Amino acid sequence: MSKKVIVGIGEILWDMLPTGKALGGAPANFAYHAKRLGEEGWAVSAIGDDPLGREIMDIVTEKKLDNLIAVVDKPTGTVQVALDAKGVPSYNIMQDVAWDNIPFTPEMEALAARADAVCFGSLVQRMGSRESVLKFLRATRPEALRVFDINLRQHYYSPEVIDESLKLSNVLKINDEEIRIVADMFDLGSDDVAACRALVERYALKLVILTKGADGSEVITATEAIPQKVGKVEVVDTVGAGDSFTAAFVVAYLRGDSLSDAQRLANETAAYVCSCKGAMPL
Numbered sequence: 482m483s484k485k486v487i488v489g490i491g492e493i494l495w496d497m498l499p500t501g502k503a504l505g506g507a508p509a510n511f512a513y514h515a516k517r518l519g520e521e522g523w524a525v526s527a528i529g530d531d532p533l534g535r536e537i538m539d540i541v542t543e544k545k546l547d548n549l550i551a552v553v554d555k556p557t558g559t560v561q562v563a564l565d566a567k568g569v570p571s572y573n574i575m576q577d578v579a580w581d582n583i584p585f586t587p588e589m590e591a592l593a594a595r596a597d598a599v600c601f602g603s604l605v606q607r608m609g610s611r612e613s614v615l616k617f618l619r620a621t622r623p624e625a626l627r628v629f630d631i632n633l634r635q636h637y638y639s640p641e642v643i644d645e646s647l648k649l650s651n652v653l654k655i656n657d658e659e660i661r662i663v664a665d666m667f668d669l670g671s672d673d674v675a676a677c678r679a680l681v682e683r684y685a686l687k688l689v690i691l692t693k694g695a696d697g698s699e700v701i702t703a704t705e706a707i708p709q710k711v712g713k714v715e716v717v718d719t720v721g722a723g724d725s726f727t728a729a730f731v732v733a734y735l736r737g738d739s740l741s742d743a744q745r746l747a748n749e750t751a752a753y754v755c756s757c758k759g760a761m762p763l
Contacts, residue, residue, distance in 0.1 A: 485597040485735045486523065487515035487728070490617055491605030492580040493526035493550060494558030495533055504540050505560065506580065507632050510724035511600045513546055514750065518732045523596075524548040525589060525617070527579040527610075533557035534579065549588050555579045568716045568755075572634055574604070581608035585616045593620035598731050600654075602632035606642050618649045626687075626735065630654040630727050633662060640666050647684040653677075654690040654727045677701040688740070690730060690747075692723060698748060700740045709744045714752045726751035 489508030496505035509524040516522030524546055528534030534557040541548055558578035562570050583605070593599070599621060601614050618627055629650040631643065643663065647653065655663065660673050667683075669676035677689040681703050691699045697710040729750035733743035 484519070484521040485515075485732070486521045486592070486595045487731060487735075488512065488523040488525060488592060488596045488599040488617075489515075489724075489728075490525040490583075490599060490601050490614055491610070492558060492602075493524060493528065493537060494560055494578070494580060495537070496560050496562045498562050499564060502559075504537060506558070507602050507604070507630060507724045508600060509541075509546075511630070511728045512548075513544060514725040514728035514754075515732055516544075516546055518729060518750075520732055520735075521547060522728075523592060524550060525583070525592070527551040527553045527555075527583045529553065529555055529557040529579045531557055533559070549586070549592060551579075551584050551586070553579050553582050553584065555582050574634060574637070577608065580605065581610055583610040583613045585613040589613070589617055590620050593617045594622065596621050596625050597735055598626035598628060600628040600630050600727060600731070601646070602630050603638040603642055603646065604632055604634045606646070607637040611642075615645070615649065626652055626731060628652040628654060628727060628731060630724070631659055631663070632723075633659050647680065647686070650684070651687045652690070652731075653680060653684075653686055653688075654692070654723070654730075656723065657691065657693045657696075660691060674699065674701055674706050678703065678706075690727070690744075692726060692751075698726070698744055700744055702740075707740055707744060709741065709748060711748045711752055714755050716755045722751040722754045725754040 489511035491508035492506035493509040494506045495502045512522035512524040561573040627650045664676040689701045700707045726747040730747035733746045
């Protein structure tokens with residue numbers, strides 16, 4: 482059986498953790514975990530012509546991650562990450578960096594046409610990369626999974642970006658804090674599952690994946706809501722856990738697993754990442 486082509490498009494950067502820097506960025510994390518689970522994982526982004534960018538490419542090469550990572554005339558992205566007592570991160574994201582300026586290329590268009598799934602977020606749409614992301618999504622096949630991992634960060638989102646992204650998606654991944662923001666934004670009420678189902682109906686989504694941290698996750702479709710708990714985990718940090726969850730769910734879904742089995746693999750993968758340092762453990 483041929484490998485599925487699974488693409489993460491958006492930010493690639495350095496997470497500057499209290500313990501040192503780690504390669505990060507949600508789409509790169511997503512692509513890495515898709516590859517780790519046996520599929521053809523692609524990272525699409527941009528770096529600067531600088532030491533941090535060259536170091537990213539060294540790691541991407543070492544991890545044998547397929548990529549279309551452009552070199553542009555902007556600095557490589559960095560994020561200052563602070564962890565609270567429970568290992569939960571907060572972020573200070575540098576602006577107008579390389580991944581804010583991803584060019585749309587013929588190679589990207591060709592990759593979009595081959596993609597079985599693509600994952601993208603709201604953060605990458607804060608500046609010039611937005612048009613490249615939208616072009617990529619529009620170049621995918623109708624049957625491809627287009628996963629909007631909403632990934633709300635700081636003030637880098639708007640109702641317009643979220644609405645257009647959902648119109649181009651068929652799967653939404655959102656956490657329990659983000660669903661409250663989106664529910665308030667679109668007047669969807671106070672019940673999280675009902676708000677998710679309203680989004681399924683409004684945007685003709687296949688499903689919404691609602692993650693709830695230590696309380697597990699829930700997969701919501703037009704007709705069912707499937708909750709699943711997680712076991713206890715010795716948390717080192719939670720950076721990249723959500724990205725690994727999404728990647729594992731997509732891999733299992735594309736292989737034809739049930740929603741419950743896909744969710745189980747996703748929970749197990751995220752728990753493993755929480756038990757490790759950084760977003761891309763071996």
